[in-house]
Amino acid sequence: MLYFIEQCLNGVQLGMLLFLLAAGLTLVFGIMDLVNLAHGSLYMLGAYFAATFAVLTGSFVIALIGALLASLIAGMVLEVIAIRPLYRRDHLDHVLGTFGLILFFNELVRLVWGPEGRTLSLPPEMLTAVQILPGVYYPIYRLVIILATLAVAAGLYVVVMRTRLGMLIRAGASNREMVGALGINIKLLYTLVFGLGAALAAFAGVMQAPILTVQIGMGENILILAFVVIIIGGIGSIRGAFVAALIVGLIDTVGRAFLPDLLRHVLSTNAAQTLGPSLSSMSIYMLMAAILVFRPEGLFPAASR
Amino acid sequence: MTASLDPTLVARPSLAFTPRTAFTAALLVILALFPLYSLVTGNTFVLTLFTRVLILAIGAVSLNLIMGYGGMVSFGHAAYLGIGGYAVGILAKEGIGSGFVQWPVAVAASALYALVVGALSLRTRGVYFIMITLAFAQMIYYVAIGLDRYGGDDGLTIYKRSDFAGLIDLNNKTLFYYLCFAILLASIYLISRLVNSRFGLAIRGTRSNERRMRAIGFPTVRYKLAAFVIAGALCGLAGALLANHTNFISPALMHWTRSGDLIVMVVLGGLGSLFGPVIGAVTFLLLQEGLSRFTEYPDLILGPILLLVAIYVHGGIGGLLEGRRGG
Numbered sequence: 001m002l003y004f005i006e007q008c009l010n011g012v013q014l015g016m017l018l019f020l021l022a023a024g025l026t027l028v029f030g031i032m033d034l035v036n037l038a039h040g041s042l043y044m045l046g047a048y049f050a051a052t053f054a055v056l057t058g059s060f061v062i063a064l065i066g067a068l069l070a071s072l073i074a075g076m077v078l079e080v081i082a083i084r085p086l087y088r089r090d091h092l093d094h095v096l097g098t099f100g101l102i103l104f105f106n107e108l109v110r111l112v113w114g115p116e117g118r119t120l121s122l123p124p125e126m127l128t129a130v131q132i133l134p135g136v137y138y139p140i141y142r143l144v145i146i147l148a149t150l151a152v153a154a155g156l157y158v159v160v161m162r163t164r165l166g167m168l169i170r171a172g173a174s175n176r177e178m179v180g181a182l183g184i185n186i187k188l189l190y191t192l193v194f195g196l197g198a199a200l201a202a203f204a205g206v207m208q209a210p211i212l213t214v215q216i217g218m219g220e221n222i223l224i225l226a227f228v229v230i231i232i233g234g235i236g237s238i239r240g241a242f243v244a245a246l247i248v249g250l251i252d253t254v255g256r257a258f259l260p261d262l263l264r265h266v267l268s269t270n271a272a273q274t275l276g277p278s279l280s281s282m283s284i285y286m287l288m289a290a291i292l293v294f295r296p297e298g299l300f301p302a303a304s305r
Numbered sequence: 306m307t308a309s310l311d312p313t314l315v316a317r318p319s320l321a322f323t324p325r326t327a328f329t330a331a332l333l334v335i336l337a338l339f340p341l342y343s344l345v346t347g348n349t350f351v352l353t354l355f356t357r358v359l360i361l362a363i364g365a366v367s368l369n370l371i372m373g374y375g376g377m378v379s380f381g382h383a384a385y386l387g388i389g390g391y392a393v394g395i396l397a398k399e400g401i402g403s404g405f406v407q408w409p410v411a412v413a414a415s416a417l418y419a420l421v422v423g424a425l426s427l428r429t430r431g432v433y434f435i436m437i438t439l440a441f442a443q444m445i446y447y448v449a450i451g452l453d454r455y456g457g458d459d460g461l462t463i464y465k466r467s468d469f470a471g472l473i474d475l476n477n478k479t480l481f482y483y484l485c486f487a488i489l490l491a492s493i494y495l496i497s498r499l500v501n502s503r504f505g506l507a508i509r510g511t512r513s514n515e516r517r518m519r520a521i522g523f524p525t526v527r528y529k530l531a532a533f534v535i536a537g538a539l540c541g542l543a544g545a546l547l548a549n550h551t552n553f554i555s556p557a558l559m560h561w562t563r564s565g566d567l568i569v570m571v572v573l574g575g576l577g578s579l580f581g582p583v584i585g586a587v588t589f590l591l592l593q594e595g596l597s598r599f600t601e602y603p604d605l606i607l608g609p610i611l612l613l614v615a616i617y618v619h620g621g622i623g624g625l626l627e628g629r630r631g632g
Contacts, residue, residue: 029432092576100610100612102562103608278448281444285443
C-alpha cells in the first residue's frame with residue numbers, strides 16, 4: 001500500500017511534467033494551428049542551458065531562472081526566423097519543417113555541448129526524503145516538482161483566463177483574422193505564445209534533468225507522450241491537457257510498477273517479466289485508441305473547432 | 306487538411322517531354338546501370354547503398370499512395386518496415402527459411418496491422434491522424450523492444466537470407482539489387498494503375514473534398530481504409546527486403562524518426578507524383594551520405610534544408626523541375 005502511494009505520487013509527478021510540455025504544444029496548435037515536433041528540442045535545450053548555468057554559477061535556482069529566460073529568448077528567436085514562415089503552409093509542411101529543426105537542434109547540441117550527457121546536480125537540501133504520511137517517505141525533490149508544476153499550471157490558468165494577454169490568446173484561438181482586424185499585433189502575439197511554450201517546455205526539461213541524464217534526444221520520447229496527452233485531452237484545450245496528463249502519467253507509472261507483478265498471478269514468472277514492461281509501455285497507447293474510438297476529438301474538444 | 310484542390314495532386318498523363326520526365330528517365334537508366342558500374346569498378350559499397358535506396362524508395366512509394374493521393378499523413382509508416390522485417394527475422398530464427406513463407410507472412414502481417422490501425426485512426430482526421438499513427442507506431446516499437454527472445458532492444462541477426470528454392474539467390478548482390486529494382490518498378494506500376502482507376506479517383510476525390518464524396522454516395526472511410534491497407538502491405542514487403550539486405554533487424558528500424566525520414570522522402574520528391582518518392586529517396590539518402598562525408602555534423606545542414614523545402618518549395622523536387630514555387 002505504501003509502495004502504491006509512492007508510485008501514484010511518481011505518476012502525478014510525471015503527469016505534471018507532461019502537462020508542462022502538452023500545454024505549450026496545445027497552445028501553439030490551438031492558436032497558430034502549427035504542428036510543432038521541435039517542442040521536445042526546446043525541452044532538451046532548457047535542460048542543457050540549466051546544466052551549463054549550474055556549472056557557471058553553482059546555484060540550482062539561478063540555473064533554473066537563467067534556463068527559462070534563455071529558452072524564452074531562444075523560442076522567440078526561433079519563431080521569428082523559422083516558424084513564422086511555416087504558418088501559411090499546411091500540416092504536412094509543418095511536420096517536415098519541424099522534423100528538420102529536430103535534426104538541427106540535436107546536431108547543434110552535439111556541436112556545442114559534445115556527445116556525452118550532462119548531469120544537473122541538486123542542492124543538498126533537496127536530496128532528503130520527507131515523511132508525507134505516517135511511515136511513507138518521499139523524495140523532497142519530487143514533491144517540489146509536483147508543487148512547482150502545480151503552481152505553474154495555476155499561473156498559466158490565471159494568465160490565460162484573467163489577463164488581457166490571455167484574453168488575446170483565447171481570442172486568437174477562436175478567430176485569428178478578427179483579432180488582427182481589431183488592431184492587435186497578431187505577429188507579436190504569436191511570438192509571445194511560442195516563447196511562452198518554449199519556456200514551459202524548458203521548465204519541464206530543467207525539472208526532469210536532475211532525475212534523468214541531460215542528453216541528446218531526451219525530448220523525443222517524452223514529446224510523443226505529450227502528443228498522446230493532447231490527443232486524449234482534445235487538441236487546443238488546456239483543461240483537457242491537464243486531465244489527460246494526469247491520467248497518462250498515472251497509468252504509465254503505476255502500470256510499469258505493478259503490471260509485471262499482476263501478470264505473475266496468471267502467467268509464469270518468466271513470461272510476466274518479459275511481457276510486463278512492454279505491456280505497460282503499450283497501455284497508454286491502448287487507452288488513447290480506446291478513447292478515440294468513443295470520442296474522436298478527445299475528452300475535452302476545444303469549443304471553437 | 307486543406308479543402309482546396311492542389312494542382313500537384315491532380316495526376317495527369319506524364320507523356321509530355323518536360324524536364325521532370327527527362328530527369329526521371331535519366332534517373333531510372335542510372336539506377337538500372339548501377340550493378341554494371343559496380344562490376345566494372347569493383348565498388349560494392351555503391352551497390353549496397355543503392356540497394357538500400359531502392360528498398361526505402363518502395364516504402365516511400367507506398368506512403369505516397371495514402372499521403373500524396375489520399376491526403377492521409379501517416380507518421381507511423383516505419384512500423385510496417387519493422388513488421389515486415391521482424392516477420393522475416395522471427396521466422397528465420399524459428400527455422401522457417403523459405404521466402405515463399407516469410408514474404409507472404411511479412412505482407413499479411415503488415416496488412417493486418419494496417420487494417421486495425423487504419424480502422425481506429427481513420428475515425429480521426431487532420432493533426433489527430435498524424436499523431437495517432439505516430440502513437441501506434443511507437444506502440445509497435447515498444448512491442449519489439451519487449452521481444453526478448455528476438456533480441457529485444459539489441460535486435461536480431463538474420464544468419465540466412467530468405468530461401469527461394471533455387472529460383473533466385475538473394476546472396477548474390479547484383480541479383481538482389483535487380484530484384485529490389487523490379488519490385489520498385491512493379492510497385493510504381495501498381496500505384497499508377499490504382500490511382501487512375503475508379504478506386505483511385507474516389508481516393509483523390511476524398512482528399513480534395515470528403516464531404517462532397519460522401520454526399521454523392523461514396524463510403525469514403527472504406528476507400529481510405531483500403532488504400533491504407535494496400536500501402537501498409539507494400540511497405541511490409543519493403544521491410545522484408547530490408548531485413549534481407551542488412552541481415553539484421555532491431556527496434557531502431559521502427560523508431561519514429563524513420564517514419565519521419567519516409568515522410569521527408571515523399572515530400573522532398575514531390576507529393577502525389579508517381580516517381581516523386583523515388584527522386585526523394587535518392588536525394589535524401591545521397592544527401593545524408595554525402596553530407597556525412599563532408600562534415601562531422603551533417604544534420605546541421607540537412608535540418609535547415611528540410612525547413613527551407615517545407616517553407617519555399619511546393620511540390621518537392623519534382624515541382625522545382627517544373628518551375629513551380631511555393632508562396
